[in-house]
Amino acid sequence: MIEVENLTKRYGDFTAVEDLSFRIEKGEIVGFLGPNGAGKTTTMRILTGFLPATSGKVKISGYDIFSDPMKVKARVGYLPEHPPVYTEMTVEGYLLYVAKIKGVPRKRRKEALARVLDRCGLSDVRSQIIGKLSKGYRQRVGLAQAMIHDPDVLILDEPTIGLDPKQIIEIRQLIKSLAGDHTIILSTHILPEVTMICQRVLIIDRGRIVADDTLERITEKETLENVFIKLTTEDVQ
Amino acid sequence: MKGVRDVFHVAGRELRSYFVSPVAYVVLTGYVVLTGWFFFNLLLQFNRVLSMYEMMRRPDIAMRMNLNEMVMTPLFYNMTVVLLIMIPLITMRLFAEEKKLKTDELLLTSPISVDAIVAGKYLASLTFFVLMLLLTAIFPWILFHYGSPAPELGTILSGYLGLFLLGASFIAVGLFASSITENQIVAAVICFVSLLLFFIIGWPSETVGSTTGKVLEYLSLIEHFNDFSKGLLESRHFVYFLSFILFALFLTKRSIESFRWR
Numbered sequence: 451m452i453e454v455e456n457l458t459k460r461y462g463d464f465t466a467v468e469d470l471s472f473r474i475e476k477g478e479i480v481g482f483l484g485p486n487g488a489g490k491t492t493t494m495r496i497l498t499g500f501l502p503a504t505s506g507k508v509k510i511s512g513y514d515i516f517s518d519p520m521k522v523k524a525r526v527g528y529l530p531e532h533p534p535v536y537t538e539m540t541v542e543g544y545l546l547y548v549a550k551i552k553g554v555p556r557k558r559r560k561e562a563l564a565r566v567l568d569r570c571g572l573s574d575v576r577s578q579i580i581g582k583l584s585k586g587y588r589q590r591v592g593l594a595q596a597m598i599h600d601p602d603v604l605i606l607d608e609p610t611i612g613l614d615p616k617q618i619i620e621i622r623q624l625i626k627s628l629a630g631d632h633t634i635i636l637s638t639h640i641l642p643e644v645t646m647i648c649q650r651v652l653i654i655d656r657g658r659i660v661a662d663d664t665l666e667r668i669t670e671k672e673t674l675e676n677v678f679i680k681l682t683t684e685d686v687q
Numbered sequence: 688m689k690g691v692r693d694v695f696h697v698a699g700r701e702l703r704s705y706f707v708s709p710v711a712y713v714v715l716t717g718y719v720v721l722t723g724w725f726f727f728n729l730l731l732q733f734n735r736v737l738s739m740y741e742m743m744r745r746p747d748i749a750m751r752m753n754l755n756e757m758v759m760t761p762l763f764y765n766m767t768v769v770l771l772i773m774i775p776l777i778t779m780r781l782f783a784e785e786k787k788l789k790t791d792e793l794l795l796t797s798p799i800s801v802d803a804i805v806a807g808k809y810l811a812s813l814t815f816f817v818l819m820l821l822l823t824a825i826f827p828w829i830l831f832h833y834g835s836p837a838p839e840l841g842t843i844l845s846g847y848l849g850l851f852l853l854g855a856s857f858i859a860v861g862l863f864a865s866s867i868t869e870n871q872i873v874a875a876v877i878c879f880v881s882l883l884l885f886f887i888i889g890w891p892s893e894t895v896g897s898t899t900g901k902v903l904e905y906l907s908l909i910e911h912f913n914d915f916s917k918g919l920l921e922s923r924h925f926v927y928f929l930s931f932i933l934f935a936l937f938l939t940k941r942s943i944e945s946f947r948w949r
Contacts, residue, residue: 536790547696
């Protein structure tokens with residue numbers, strides 16, 4: 451589903467991501483871990499086609515991100531660190547707009563809207579202005595935005611940040627329920643979240659992969675916390 | 688076909704967002720108030736001169752006075768100056784705000800081309816600008832209704848066409864200015880400075896030697912507007928405005944793309 455080969459991204463002299471290679475199969479939920487500045491967001495931005503890579507190959511659903519970016523973009527849903535919402539629009543208006551630019555056909559837009567409103571628990575606030583919503587609701591709108599075109603792959607950058615405990619549980623359940631149909635890459639700093647949701651773990655440090663295995667095998671001898679601390683260096687920034 | 692639809696999706700959202708913020712109403716009101724004041728004063732002036740000649744018993748001169756030359760043409764020039772100030776205000780947020788709100792990440796990870804994004808935003812501002820122009824149609828309407836002899840329609844339409852092309856060029860510059868920063872004020876200032884510079888770039892044309900002078904004069908936006916305001920349509924002016932607009936849009940596209948390569 452997702453194939454990454456020798457992916458490298460440099461900003462001038464600084465190497466953000468170096469020689470990254472991994473494969474993710476359909477239906478997997480992968481926890482993408484690493485200290486701040488390790489290159490998580492950069493990797494995700496490359497996978498979504500927001501940033502071009504310096505070298506290397508990325509294939510999603512069989513399409514190359516560099517030669518077929520439009521096809522890849524139509525199959526990827528992305529929730530960046532800051533939900534990309536227009537604060538002056540209503541929830542409904544915004545999601546319909548996203549459906550349009552994501553290429554959801556006109557006839558299916560209402561249905562897609564109803565589906566994400568329901569799944570993300572947004573039905574009650576559908577006609578409210580996004581700027582007036584709490585952070586938790588904005589995060590849900592961000593998630594709904596990523597799901598509206600029913601993408602094969604979901605890339606979520608810290609999806610539970612800023613939510614209250616109840617919302618966190620809801621969002622986690624939501625993400626878990628999406629597995630199977632969707633392939634999900636989830637970046638987070640909350641390690642228990644990974645234990646709860648993901649089947650597989652990818653840990654990167656200073657732009658390199660330091661662990662890539664199933665959760666079971668990684669946590670066979672030690673807790674995920676200890677593995678993480680052992681494998682990663684001090685905060686690089 | 689999909690590309691064209693994307694342009695309208697982007698333009699539709701953009702245009703709606705003009706009207707949910709106070710910007711649209713403030714700009715429209717300000718524009719009408721200022722141009723209305725100019726129009727009122729031009730009319731007063733016209734009447735004063737007219738009654739002066741009538742008092743001097745010179746109906747021959749009074750007969751030759753016309754509303755086109757004495758009211759509409761100066762009004763068009765006044766409008767160009769008002770646009771110079773107003774256009775940066777309607778273009779400053781186009782890309783700057785997307786970057787500030789990080790919604791550019793949504794646009795650039797969606798299956799739409801940068802061309803469609805740039806064209807959509809341009810189209811939205813252009814539509815808004817046409818609305819501004821339409822509101823000023825009340826002034827020629829008043830002249831047609833009460834003026835005698837009525838002004839020539841052709842000259843007025845040609846003036847509006849010139850104003851449209853001039854404003855369309857302004858907007859293209861504004862779009863570019865907005866694409867290079869995430870600060871709206873900076874975008875507005877860059878736009879205003881570049882527009883003013885292009886407006887008056889022909890000033891030294893008399894003094895700097897014939898070749899340079901001609902080049903500067905050719906580059907000047909207002910030089911190409913002059914003929915339109917007099918009712919003259921010449922293809923070279925169309926060529927100038929269209930290439931000016933396309934070049935600015937091309938730069939905008941490049942600037943959006945280069946942001947991702949950094």
